[in-house]
Amino acid sequence: MxxxxxxxxxxxxxxxxxxxxxxxxxxxxxxxxxxxxxxxxxxxxxxxxxxxxxxxxxxxxxxxxxxxxxxxxxxxxxxxxxxxxxxxxxxxxxxxxxxxxxxxxxxxxxxxxxxxxHITHIDTATFNEKVYFNMAGMGFDAHVSAVFAGNKKRGLSGYLKLGLKEMLSYKPDTYTILVDGKSYTRKAFVVSVANSSQYGNNAHISPLASVSDGLLDVCVIKNFPLYRIPVLAFYMLTAKTHHSGMVEIIKGKDIHISRPTAAAIHIDGEPFMMGKEIDISIKPLSLRVIVPLLS
Structure with missing residues (x-):
């Protein structure tokens, strides 16, 4: 052989x-x-x-x-x-x-x-032609990723400390989101476009997401008072975000997002600067990946 x-x-x-x-x-x-x-x-x-x-x-x-x-x-x-x-x-x-x-x-x-x-096929997606596999988005998480990129202290604890500090001064934007031809206008703290269910560390933004359904999940975290951070964290860590009134999830294939200004975005956790207009699309079952053979 x-x-x-x-x-x-x-x-x-x-x-x-x-x-x-x-x-x-x-x-x-x-x-x-x-x-x-x-x-x-x-x-x-x-x-x-x-x-x-x-x-x-x-x-x-x-x-x-x-x-x-x-x-x-x-x-x-x-x-x-x-x-x-x-x-x-x-x-x-x-x-x-x-x-x-x-x-x-x-x-x-x-x-x-x-x-x-054991090889399976998974969906991949593009964010203004940049390929991603897990999660891409804009808003607060992208802002923190951009600031964190210059921070010498890597790891989860450093990220959380920086996030809490930046949260005190961050102002949400208003986004126009077009999903398969239907338009939504939302003031949001975060807009994430999820292929899988989670950011990482078992923090699930879209618990019902699948990497093999040919769909992306547009996850809008609404503007919320800071005292509700523990509530949002609870929903994420228990994979119940889809039951939270703080998060709206819209499934679709072809997505366009307009925002007031060019700003940071993140693609699989890595920060980039991108313009006001962003096109996102999915390529079903386009990547072969080795995964566990689960019984």
């Missing part, structure tokens, strides 16, 4: 976690009867995508992103383009897509999933 060529792309800084033991884990636990394993370590932002481009001629069958949602996005966009198979070893702050796909947080167990090599 022909062995599959597999490349692990390791982001050494995602999530503020040490990944220097990952090469040894690969050497020890990768099933060498099925795979020829290699790995590369990224050195700067954008390097993961460059590595995938560089290795195009080497005929890798599977490319594994070792990092968080941002690393998965960078690697996955090229995997999608090249029609390869994506593997995931979660090592970020939130690991939203990996958690949704039931990929273990323990790297050794995640390697066991790679060894099983």
């Amino acid at each position: 022909r062995k599959s060529n597999i490349l692990f792309i390791i982001n050494p800084i995602s999530g503020g976690k040490d990944k220097m033991k990952i090469p040894a884990l690969i050497d020890t636990y990768l099933d060498r009867s099925r795979f020829i394993g290699n790995y590369r370590i990224t050195e700067y932002a954008g390097h993961a995508a460059e590595i995938v481009e560089e290795t195009l001629s080497l005929d890798f069958d599977i490319i594994v992103a070792v990092g968080g949602d941002g690393t998965i996005n960078e690697v996955g966009a090229k995997v999608l383009e090249q029609k390869k198979v994506l593997g995931i070893i979660p090592f970020g702050s939130g690991n939203g897509l990996a958690r949704f796909l039931k990929i273990p947080m323990d790297p050794r167990k995640a390697l066991e999933v790679i060894n099983q090599c």
